[in-house]
Amino acid sequence: MQDQILSAFESTFGARPAALVRAPGRVNLIGEHTDYNAGYVLPCAISYETLVAISPRQDSQVNVIALDWELQCDTFDLQQPIDHHPQQQWSNYVRGVAVELIRRDYALRGCDIAITGNVPQGAGLSSSAALEVGLAKAMLIASDLDAHPLELALIGQAAENDFVGCACGIMDQLISAAGVNGQALLIDCQDLAITSVRLPDSLRLVMINSNVQRGLVDSEYNTRREQCEAVAAHFGLSSLRQLDPAQFAARASELEPVARKRAQHVLEENQRVLDTVAALEQGDLPRLGQLMAASHASMRDLFEITTPEIDLLVETLSEVAGERGGARMTGGGFGGCVVALLAEDLVDSALHEVNRRYFAATGLRETVYQSEPCAGVSVIFTD
Structure with missing residues (x-):
């Protein structure tokens, strides 16, 4: 999968990406529909993941190619109003993350992006959260910025709630951002306290x-x-x-x-x-x-x-x-x-x-x- 995204990025944008980021999907062991009720959940991150290849640009344009959606592309400008894409739903995750980063006053640079992944879509394993968290991390790197895992999770959740339009809780994005090898995480969605559980x-x-x-x-x-x-x-x-x-x-x-x-x-x-x-x-x-x-x-x-x-x-x-x-x-x-x-x-x-x-x-x-x-x-x- 890494070879594929690197090859696609280079053939599309003419150079090797400046960075490659991975963000995992998740499985929730127990605690269903409790996260948006400020309750407890027990997820773990899994080895199925989204990859985001990225390079900064010298302007404010964002160009994206999606390997898993028939090499569809999207382009938008960070200095112009960012609207929903009328046909390509995957584009709205990219746009939504950009909108939320800007709303939080991150000084984003334009960038070229390629995305792919092997988190099964529509399976309840949070392919969308993996995409959001991976995009947020990558877009910050391309702008010489970074954020705490909790901040990455909140950015992803806000993008899905406010731009994509799904009223998800925080669990999916937080486990994708903060997962621990070999352990599940007990997350208290009221105060976002995390406890590792082997x-x-x-x-x-x-x-x-x-x-x-x-x-x-x-x-x-x-x-x-x-x-x-x-x-x-x-x-x-x-x-x-x-x-x-x-x-x-x-x-x-x-x-x-x-x-x-x-x-x-x-x-x-x-x-x-x-x-x-x-x-x-x-x-x-x-x-x-x-x-x-x-x-x-x-x-x-x-x-x-x-x-x-x-x-x-x-x-x-x-x-x-x-x-x-x-x-x-x-x-x-x-x-x-x-x-x-x-x-x-x-x-x-x-x-x-x-x-x-x-x-x-x-x-x-x-x-x-x-x-x-x-x-x-x-x-x-x-x-």
Whole structure:
């Protein structure tokens, strides 16, 4: 992938790039739809990543070529109003990051950019966050500037919220910016405190893409966020994180049924994240499996974001795991990926069983990804 982007950059812009940046995708082990509710999440960065090659220019123009979108190109000027691209959605991530950097008073130089990556798109593994964080880091380098990982994450989140139009929380960008080799990160999305959590050596991290097309994910994601915010407002709070479970139980009848289910998921999921950290630290695999199963059931029954195909994958993996691991849907929902933490000697049999059952039941072929937890955004080289 590095050879491809370097070759494409040189053939497009006539010279080797001044810098090459990588930013990873992520998988969330537990804590779904809790980040924008100021709750807890437990993601880790994965070895699937976005690459951004960049060189500064002597003017204010930005030129971009996207290897993964049929070599489509985009051009805009940093000193002119930057509007949405009417056709190329990938361009709006580039433009959105530039807009946010300018809004934060970074003195950006024009630049030539090439982008590529192997984070599966539409799988719930945060290809968009990897692109945003990688672009922010690269555009700052090209301007002889830099920023703290938290700042990079906030820039990426703001670009997605305010320019692209998806009301995501901070988790995806923060783990892409601040990931740690071999560890998951417990992120408190209320104060953005981060605690490293090492996974037991006996466990392997497996992600399985259902390859279900996620047509509703953006609109339904935003709807879920609006529902959660409405419940918080009903209690006079700024987020569901501030809602005491006892207070919720006492006044739940005031809420309409759908809103009640959404809030119940968030409150219980926050506690499951903390309980999962304890289970991992203690090597308590039966408890880990129970918590992942409960999280998935809550996403299915209370938050209503799973699909029959996803449920089948989780059921199959959980049966093989027994008391030596667990599985759940990960990501925004309505398709995408399942994440499993499995004892190493169970991985082959679990994947065999998925392969045997999934196509027969759905007519779809799953895609399997395996990864160790890896580091966040980094510079591969710079002149």
